Amino acid sequence: MAMHNVVDPASVGMSAERLERIAPAMQGFVDRRVVRGISTLVARRGQVVHRGLYGHRDAEVAAAMTDDTIFRIYSMTKPIVSTGLMLLHEEGRFLLDQPVATFLPAFAASKVMNADATVVDAIAPITIGDLLGHTSGLTYGFMVDNPVAQLYRDHRVMDDATRTLAECVDLIASLPLAFQPGERFHYSVGIDVAARLIEVIADQALGDFLAERIFVPLGMTDTAFGVPDHQLHRLAAMYGLPDIAGQNYDADDLVKAELAGFNERIDVSATYPTSTPDVFVRGGHGLFSTIDDYFRFAQTLANGGELNGKRIVGRKTLELMHANRLPPGMLPWEIMGDPTPGFGFGLGSRVLLDVGASQGVGSIGEFGWAGAATTYYWVDPAEDLVGVFMTQYMTGSQQPDRTFRSVVYQAIAD
Secondary structure (H helix, E strand, C coil): CCCCCECCHHHHCECHHHHCCHHHHHHHHHHCCCCCEEEEEEEECCEEEEEEEEEEEEHHHCEECCCCCEEECHHHHHHHHHHHHHHHHCCCCCCCCCEHHHCCHHHHHCEEECCCCCEEECCCCCEHHHHHHCCCCCCCCCCCCCHHHHHHHHCCCCCCCCCCHHHHHHHHHHCCECCCCCCCCCCCCHHHHHHHHHHHHHCCCHHHHHHHHHHHHHCCCCCECCCCHHHHHHECCEEECCCCCCCCCCHHHHHHHHHCCCCEEECCCCCCCCCCCCCCCCCCCCCEECHHHHHHHHHHHHCCCEECCEECCCHHHHHHHCCCCCCHHHCCCEECCEECCCEEECCCCEEECCHHHHCCCCCCCCEEEECCCCCEEEEECCCCEEEEEECCEECCCCCHHHHHHHHHHCCECC
């Protein structure tokens, strides 16, 4: 795979001396054994100004973190799949306010389960925009704020990787919604349903569609729903809390494990397999990638939809995707009770609305997303800045990715 070479930071308005602060900050997380290894990349005005490698991709065999390490990116799959669906929007194949049931009839008879477990009819249909903006009324099995999440656990919506995407979405459609569509922001399997929409509308397997329309044009040679056997030595081991997609596992279990000091090597191969890329295909998670591959995708978004002369998406489509669609009454949105002040939400990504309220540096209009294993990217159009952070630390309260972001911004020198 092609690596991105580092240019003189001063040539794009950044300080080489101040960028050197990234290394000790990141190495500190490794030394304290919060994580075992980290890979970082920073670019400004399309030029890479920093790369960093810290610790191990596999500590048990003393394999150092490398530029070509492959990561399970979990929910950083979502911005890619959301972009993929919007490529079909650009072809006039659907509108955002169309009901999902137009293309997936199983959603036409959606019921809603109230907090007291009574079931009522859905007042309005789920729209395609609801899926991408997490206002669909769907949920996740690891949630503990609604009774439908337990149904997801009982039916193994998240943890059965032997189901196809079509089977997974048919199962989701058969279960009640946790909230009325459009009623509130609630993080969910909505992007998995969006992924199935791609397959139905394009009449093409999701992996093939993403490869043809995004990965191949952008040179993302290591991004897919699996890892070939001869490349498995490059795959980073997983550490941290127990598998968030594990059978019958929920957010309360996550908190208990963290309070107990659990931070170990874990095996997620049952819920995130490397060897079944034609079966284990999802929209909300499931992709494997490298830091250079994901940078290509992020830089394409920063460039308004094109990279190296190849346009994959229109500038106005990206402006729509990265505009806040949540009304004031839905803000601040939260995930598992953790509010995200200062941010709105667009189509598949959060967007920064109020720098001060966000409790971190940034610019209005900045967008990005993270994954359960503490992978993270952001694009700041105002500063023409891209950051990518990769590790394999199953989600917890330690946030090396936010520290990375803080240290990146202080290196802007113009």
